[in-house]
Structure formats: C-alpha cells, structure tokens
Amino acid sequence: EVHLVESGGGLVQPGGSLRLSCVASGFTLTNYWMHWVRQAPGKGLVWVSRVNSVGSSTNYADSVKGRFTISRDNAKNTLYLQMNSLRAEDTAVYYCTRGIYTYHMDVWGQGTSVTVSS
C-alpha cells in the first residue's frame, strides 16, 4: 500500500528553522514529482513547493521563496522541506503529496503541524 509519512513539525519561535521530512513507502519516489502543500488553521489549501523526480528543478510559492528549500533523497525514499526565517503566518499543517501527471496530487500524507509563536 502506498503511504507518505511526514515528521519534523513542532513549535518554533519567529525567525527560527525547522526541517520537515516525508518518507514514502509502497512506491518508488524516483518516479514522481513531489509537492508540499500547507493549510493554516481553519483555512484552505495552499501550494508551497515542488521538486521534479530527480531533484534538478524546484519551484516555490512567492510567500516562501528565499526562505524554504525543497529537496529529496531518492535513495532514502524521502522528501524534505527546510524552513528558515519562519514567521507567524507559516503556522499550518504541512502535507507532503505525490504528483501525478505533474500537477495533480494523488497521495497525501497525514500532515505535520508547524506552529510559529513566541
């Protein structure tokens, strides 16, 4: 069965850093583009970032550009999101998702919660 499991969330002070991880099982990460999507409490879904299947191409939402870095280790079947200079508005549940036909997301993790507060 196909699964994505995120970890690394938690409470961090404004200006701090966190690294989220997402471990894939039941499929080979190499074959897919991967995305991070976030959802602030009581709000809608927002696309955050994407990496292509080999890690050579990335893209980011304007709100996180220059602060977040997406990466992957296909040998470990793991996706990462390094988040620096965190702000209160980054508070959200962060979902790791698998992309099919590039821009559709057919597998979602359970999410990991990030709270940025002093």
Next chain:
Amino acid sequence: QSALTQPPSASGSPGQSVTISCTGTSSDVGGYNYVSWYQQHPGKAPKLMIYEVNKRPSGVPDRFSGSKSGNTASLTVSGLQAEDEADYYCSSYAGSNNLDVLFGGGTKLTVL
C-alpha cells in the same frame, strides 16, 4: 496571485445533484487542462477526486464528475450521499504566473 474562486458553501438533499464552480483566469483554469478536485473531511488529509478536468482516479465513484468551460471548472456530485459532506477544493496549474499549482478557497458541501 489570488486563489481560484469557489462558493463558500453548497448544499443538497440525499439523492440530489450539486455542482460546485471554480473560476480562474486564462492564465490558469482557462489556459490548461490541469484542473483537479479534492475532497477533505474534517481532520483528514485531502483526497484526489478528479484530475485533468474530468478524469476519476481508481476507486472514486462515478457520481463525481468534472467539466470546464472557459475560465470556470465545475465539480458535479450526483446522487448525493451523507458521506459526501466535506470540503471540496479545486486546483489548477498556473504556470503563466510562475506557480505550479493554485488552489481554490474551498467549498463546504452540506448534505441536508
């Protein structure tokens, strides 16, 4: 970049049909056939219901269908069932704006 526009709420009685709209621009919905729809129950992760405007992933009931006309995409749920009550989000490729994906604001579907 603003989110795609969805009505905040929709409702219908069991057995009825409901259509949820998703309006964008020629830079996203109208420019590409990369429209998806996601269902999200409270406290759960979203689930892909429709991709490429009108295709259903394996396991999604054929009561769910998608379409697009111009800059507006639509999700129709036929034969409403209690378990269809959830939040629904549309999304579209938005490469013209240097974004991979743009989501709608979400629609809360209530089964009366």
